[in-house]
Amino acid sequence: MNPNDNLWQTILKDLERLYNEETYNELFSPVTSTFKEQNGLITMVVENDFLKNRINKLYIGKINELATKYSKTPVRFKFISQSEVEPEPTLTDRKLTIDYRQGNLNSTYTFDSFVVGKSNMFAFRMAMKVADQPGAVANPFYIFGDVGLGKTHLMQAIGNYILDTNVEKRILYVKADNFIEDFVSLLSRNNNKTEEFNAKYKDIDVILVDDIQIMANATKTQMEFFKLFDYLYLNSKQIVITSDKPASQLTNIMPRLTTRFEAGLSVDIQVPDLEHRVNILKRKIATIDANAEVSDSILEFIATQFAANIREMEGALIRLISYAQTFNLDITMELVNDALGALLKTRKKSDALSDNNYDKIQSVVSDYFQISLQDLIGKKRHTKFTIPRHIAMYLIKLKYNIPYKTIGQLFSDRDHSTVLAACERIEKDIQLDSNLKFALDSIIKKIDSTLSKS
Numbered sequence: 001m002n003p004n005d006n007l008w009q010t011i012l013k014d015l016e017r018l019y020n021e022e023t024y025n026e027l028f029s030p031v032t033s034t035f036k037e038q039n040g041l042i043t044m045v046v047e048n049d050f051l052k053n054r055i056n057k058l059y060i061g062k063i064n065e066l067a068t069k070y071s072k073t074p075v076r077f078k079f080i081s082q083s084e085v086e087p088e089p090t091l092t093d094r095k096l097t098i099d100y101r102q103g104n105l106n107s108t109y110t111f112d113s114f115v116v117g118k119s120n121m122f123a124f125r126m127a128m129k130v131a132d133q134p135g136a137v138a139n140p141f142y143i144f145g146d147v148g149l150g151k152t153h154l155m156q157a158i159g160n161y162i163l164d165t166n167v168e169k170r171i172l173y174v175k176a177d178n179f180i181e182d183f184v185s186l187l188s189r190n191n192n193k194t195e196e197f198n199a200k201y202k203d204i205d206v207i208l209v210d211d212i213q214i215m216a217n218a219t220k221t222q223m224e225f226f227k228l229f230d231y232l233y234l235n236s237k238q239i240v241i242t243s244d245k246p247a248s249q250l251t252n253i254m255p256r257l258t259t260r261f262e263a264g265l266s267v268d269i270q271v272p273d274l275e276h277r278v279n280i281l282k283r284k285i286a287t288i289d290a291n292a293e294v295s296d297s298i299l300e301f302i303a304t305q306f307a308a309n310i311r312e313m314e315g316a317l318i319r320l321i322s323y324a325q326t327f328n329l330d331i332t333m334e335l336v337n338d339a340l341g342a343l344l345k346t347r348k349k350s351d352a353l354s355d356n357n358y359d360k361i362q363s364v365v366s367d368y369f370q371i372s373l374q375d376l377i378g379k380k381r382h383t384k385f386t387i388p389r390h391i392a393m394y395l396i397k398l399k400y401n402i403p404y405k406t407i408g409q410l411f412s413d414r415d416h417s418t419v420l421a422a423c424e425r426i427e428k429d430i431q432l433d434s435n436l437k438f439a440l441d442s443i444i445k446k447i448d449s450t451l452s453k454s
C-alpha cells in the first residue's frame with residue numbers, strides 16, 4: 001500500500017461528510033488509492049477528463065486544505081485522467097530527479113492560498129506572470145514590504161507554481177543569512193567545497209532569495225552573490241528577491257547589486273485594509289480548523305488589534321482556536337479576552353509608554369537615513385538632512401499632536417511656521433511618492449517596536 005493512501009482515506013471521510021451522496025459517489029469514492037508522489041505533489045488518477053476537470057476546478061482547494069490539516073509533511077493533490085498516465089520512469093531516470101520541494105519550499109504557500117486585495121494586487125498579478133514565464137517577464141523580480149506582510153508566501157508561491165507545472169524544475173529557496181553561512185563555510189574549508197557550492201547555487205532554474213537586506217555589510221558575500229547573480233541572469237534563470245525596503249533604499253549593499261535589482265521589476269506589498277485582513281483570517285480558519293466557528297465581529301476585533309503584521313494576526317487566531325479546542329468552548333468575546341489577554345495587554349502597555357518619546361523618534365529617523373542625530377536636529381540645509389528632518393517633525397506631530405511651536409523647540413528652536421510647512425509638505429508628498437510612503441510606514445513600525453522595548 002502506498003504511504004499516502006491512509007491520508008487519502010482520512011480525507012475521503014471528510015469529503016463524504018461535506019458533500020452530498022451523489023457528488024461523493026460520482027467523484028470521490030471510486031478513487032480508492034493514490035497513484036504517486038513526487039516533491040510533495042500527490043497524483044490521483046480518475047477515469048476521464050470530465051471528472052478530472054470537475055475535481056480540479058471545484059474541489060481541489062478543499063482537498064488541499066484537508067491534506068494540510070491531516071498530513072505531517074507539506075503535500076498537495078493533483079488529479080489526472082487515465083489517458084494522461086505515463087509509463088514509470090526507469091531507475092536511471094529516477095536517480096536524476098532531485099527532491100527540490102522537500103525542506104525547500106513550503107507547499108502551503110501557493111497563489112491559491114494567497115488572499116488578494118488592494119495592498120498586494122499588483123505584486124500578486126506580476127508574480128503570476130513571472131511564474132508563468134520564468135526568466136522572461138521580469139528579471140530580477142524584487143518584492144519589498146514590511147515584516148510579516150506576505151513576501152515569503154508570494155515568493156514561494158512562484159516556486160510552487162513552477163514546480164507544479166514542471167516537476168523537474170530546480171528551484172532553490174534561500175534566506176540571505178543561509179547564503180552568508182554557506183559562503184563563510186566555503187571559505188573556511190578546503191577547495192573541493194567549491195564544487196558543492198556551485199552545484200547548489202548554479203545548477204538551478206530559479207533562485208528565490210529571501211530578506212536580501214540581511215546581506216548589508218557582508219562585503220565578500222555580496223561579491224560572491226554578485227557573481228552568482230550575473231551567472232544566473234546571463235543564463236536567463238529567474239531570480240526573485242525579497243527585502244524590507246525598495247532597492248534604492250538598501251543601505252550597505254553595493255551599488256552594483258542594488259542597481260541590478262532596480263533594473264528588474266519591483267513590486268511592493270502594503271498593509272492590507274480591514275476587510276482584506278478579515279478575508280485573510282477567514283481563509284486561515286479553513287486551514288487551522290474548518291469547523292471552527294468564529295463570528296465576523298470577533299474576526300474584525302482580531303484584525304483591528306493586530307493590524308500591521310499578518311504573521312502576528314495569524315498567530316492570535318491560531319492561539320484562540322487552539323484555546324477553544326483545548327477547553328472545548330465556543331469562541332465568544334469573553335474567550336477572546338481569556339485566550340489573547342496577555343498579547344493584548346502587551347500592546348496596550350506599549351501604547352501607554354509612548355508619551356514623551358520625541359527623542360526616540362528622532363533617533364529612529366536618523367538611524368533609518370544613516371545621518372547623525374546632530375545633523376537631523378541641526379541647521380544644515382542639504383536635502384540629505386532636510387527630508388529626514390521634516391519626516392521626524394511630521395511623525396512627532398502625527399504621534400503626539402503637540403503644538404508646532406513645541407516641535408520647533410526640539411529642532412534647534414525653529415519657529416512654528418517652519419514646522420507647519422514641513423508637516424504640510426510631507427503630508428502632500430506621501431500622496432504622490434510611494435517610496436516616501438513606504439519609508440514612513442517602515443519608520444513608524446521601527447518607532448513602535450523601539451517604544452515597546454523601552
Ligand SMILES: Nc1ncnc2c1ncn2[C@@H]1O[C@H](COP(=O)(O)OP(=O)(O)OP(=O)(O)O)[C@@H](O)[C@H]1O
Binds near residue numbers: 113147151152244
Ligand atoms: N495575502 C495573504 N494571504 C494569505 N496569507 C498571508 C497573506 N499575506 C501574508 N500571509 C501569511 O502571513 C504570514 C507571514 O507572511 P510571510 O512570512 O510571507 O511574510 P514576510 O513578508 O515574508 O515577512 P518577513 O519580512 O518577516 O520575512 C504567513 O503565514 C503568510 O501565509
